[in-house]
Amino acid sequence: MKKGLSEIIVRAVTRGQERGEVPGSDLPPLIMEYPREEKYGDYATNIAMTLASHAERSPRDIAETIVRYIEDDEGIIERVEVAGPGFINFFLKADYWHHFLREAARQGNRYGEGDIGGGKRVLIEFLSANPTGPLHIGHGRIAAFGDVLANLLEKVGYRVEREYYVNDIGTQMQLLGRSVYLRYLQEWDKELEFPSDGYQGDYISEIARTIKNGEGDTYLGSPEEDAINFMGEKASQIILGWIKDDLERFQVRFDKWYHEADLYTSGLVPRLLEELRNKEYLYENEGALWFKSTLFGDEKDRVVIRGNKATTYFASDIAYHKDKYNRGYDHIIDIWGADHHGYIPRMEAAIQALGCDQAIFKVILVQLVNLLRGGKQVSMSTRTGEFTSLKEVMDEVGVDACRYFFMLRRADSPLDFDVELAKREGAENPVYYVQYVHARISSIFKKAAEDGVEVPTFKDVDISQLRLPEERLLAKRVAIYPEFLEGMALALEPHRLTAYVQDLAGIFHSYYNKHRVISDDKALTNARFLLVKAVQGAVHSALGILGIVAPTEM
RNA sequence: GCGCCUGUAGCUCAGAUGGAUAGAGCAACGGACUUCUAAUCCGUAGGUCGCAGGUUCGAAUCCUGCCAGGCGUGCCA
Known part of the structure; x- marks a missing residue:
């Protein structure tokens, strides 16, 4: 309908121009807007002001002229007014709406x-929190944003897939396994000092007790490396279970849980490195293997295989995104926490290096949640175990209120979330x-x-x-x-x-x-x-x- | 230092494509339940849109500089 009205205006302007009563010979882009206030009508256009910018006539005068040329064949217009600096305001017939x-x-x-989506396929990867600890309130914001965006795109005709990428291998997993192992030993009254870089949260001890109850003293005598591997895997499974429970309650659903480990069992990472090597985008330096991301605008080259022969998460991420492209989506959207923004240039560099269409790839950054309790800042870190869990907030504030609260904010606006305040505002x-x-x-x-x-x-x-x-x-x-x-x-x-x-x-x-x-x-x-x-x-x-x-x- | 994001009412935040008198919620104050739910409604009050320039008919919105806060700047993720 907005379209029909636009055509009416275009015809009026064009006819006016043909008779030389309206300045200009071509048509600037027509902007139709919904005026802020009812008294300015149902629709308004600033076309007269735009046309006036290159003419020596007042916008209002031009507007009046255009109005004279308006023909409303369908009879939808009640009246037209010229107002303010030169707006043309349209008032539609009483029962139009x-x-x-x-x-x-x-x-x-x-x-x-x-x-408008035309059935195009969109992949939205979001949240993808490491299974090293329960979801906290900051994750909640990203989960809500990603889920609502997916719902929205589905609504307007896209075919959307929601995906969660699980980092279930690598150094963080090692650290997790080691942390659980040490707590496990403590459960058996072993004297030891818990390292400051380990995961400190109470849930680690909880997992250690679960393992003790299930496996007994099996891992007291086994080699440390075996025990740590076992516990890392076990712990990440348990934690991923918690995450899935939380998300289910938070009304967030994923179509696919993509495990980083699968990139290796399927051989995607080695194959990717081979491809980059063939394209001569890799080189060795000081024992590590580097990707020439500077060729594609990144500020420095990035390591894909470290000196200790371990592949980096970046290497996995490239393979993962290559896989996304191979799956043939029309749009690939990543939703990341804003603390990862420095990662964008290297990811885009990798996509270019692979010869993929960068235009269909988009990263949306969601700013972090600054957690407060009664006006006082609470530091939040999974590693130190200091955080307010999403579960806790769901208990206190409620799922609906919590989701709604997150969606009141723009993604790129940092958010102060005061738990005390949110609880009080729960009812209001x-x-x-x-x-x-x-x-x-x-x-x-x-x-x-x-x-x-x-x-x-x-x-x-x-x-x-x-x-x-x-x-x-x-x-x-x-x-x-x-x-x-x-x-x-x-x-x-x-x-x-x-x-x-x-x-x-x-x-x-x-x-x-x-x-x-x-x-x-x-x-x-x-x-x-x-x-x-x-x-x-x-x-x-x-x-x-x-x-x-x-x-x-x- | 460099890069990204942010700065709007006492507080938390909206302000699509640059437009007309910059909005909402909360908090404050005063009113409205004999009615299809008062988790509602009606009214009052509240502003140097961080600061300074620039672009133009017109800037909260675009550009430049400065100030303040957050994040990033690893062979961590």
Whole structure:
């Protein structure tokens, strides 16, 4: 519809130019926007101001001229105004927006489904926290962001796969195994000093006890290396189990858990190194094998095999991303914690070196969560065992509130998360404000059923009954929803959804407080049934994307 | 030092493609339940958009410099 209006304007401008009454011979890009305030109409364009920039006429004068050339064959425009410095504001016919209500009411939580994705395949890899400790609150933010982005892209027609990359080998695993082993020894009253670089958290001792209960003293006598390997593997399995439990409760689901170890059993890493070697992007220096990432814009070359013959995580990561490309996605999105941003140039360098299309690869950085407790900063480190776990926050704040809270923020905005404050805000969290809309509307239909008020087939409803400005406003917000989703998806900014749904909720609550849906006026009641059903559909759809429950009662 | 991100109301943060009088929630204050749920509504108050220049009809938004905070800058991940 926005398109139809655009065409009307383009025709008006072009005709004006042909007659020499509108300056310029070509057409600047047409910008149609939703004005901030209702008094500026339903749509506005600044085309006159753009045209005026190269002419010696006032924008308002040009705007007036363009308006004279506007022809509205379909009869959708109520009136047109020139306002401010030269905006052309369009006011559409009173019931224009109401036509969208049937679609929203009919589709319910499927409302907003679109096809700008065109069935293109997108891989979103996110979270990928090392299985060396439980998920903490910072992980929660990334999990929520990745999941909601995936939901959003699915909604607008992409085929999305969610993937979690598990670093289950390497130095961190060694360290984990060693930490558990030492705690295991302590369980048998061995005297020893726990190293400061080991994992200090209580959960390490917990795992050690589990192993003691399961395996007894088997590993007291076995060679240290065997014991450490066993315990590292065992511990990472246990911890990965915790992570999966937490994520399930957090309503985050993955299609695939990609294990780093598989890159080696499948031979992908050696094959990758062979390929890079053949392309002469590798060289040896001081006993290590280096990748010439500086050829592709990185600030220094990077090691892929260390002096001790161990491959680096970077080598695995290159092989992993090559595999992603081989799987034939149209878009590859990585979501990383912002502390990894220095990693981007080398990853992009590797992708170029492999001859892959860099344009389809995108890293989204999510800023870290700065954890506070009662206004005081809490340092957070998996290694020292000082952190607030996601589980704890889910217990205290609730899953819905927690997810919603994270989605209020832009990904690249650092976030202060005060646990005490979040707990207090639990009851007053805006998420309930939005959920309440859904519950209230459910309750209206429940009431109707109780009182034997029949809910009509919506295609028969007379929408011209909706005459109030609030009703028009509600219908408009519902109507714009699919377009909103598209904008968010193209910008990869799912956080905008909370702003939208809060705005809609505000308008609804105000309306609900002032007017009753069920009344003696049968035709009006029916029209309002349609209206609130449509609002409920949009809210249900939005909450679905946010991964939050849409309750029928609260 | 260099690189990336951030700086908007007392607090936490929104401000799509540069537009009209910069918004919301919380906190504060005053009102509204005989009604389809008061987890709601109505009203009041709150600002040097970090600072200084520049680009143009127009800048919170783009450019440059500076200030402040965070992160990164390993043969760690």
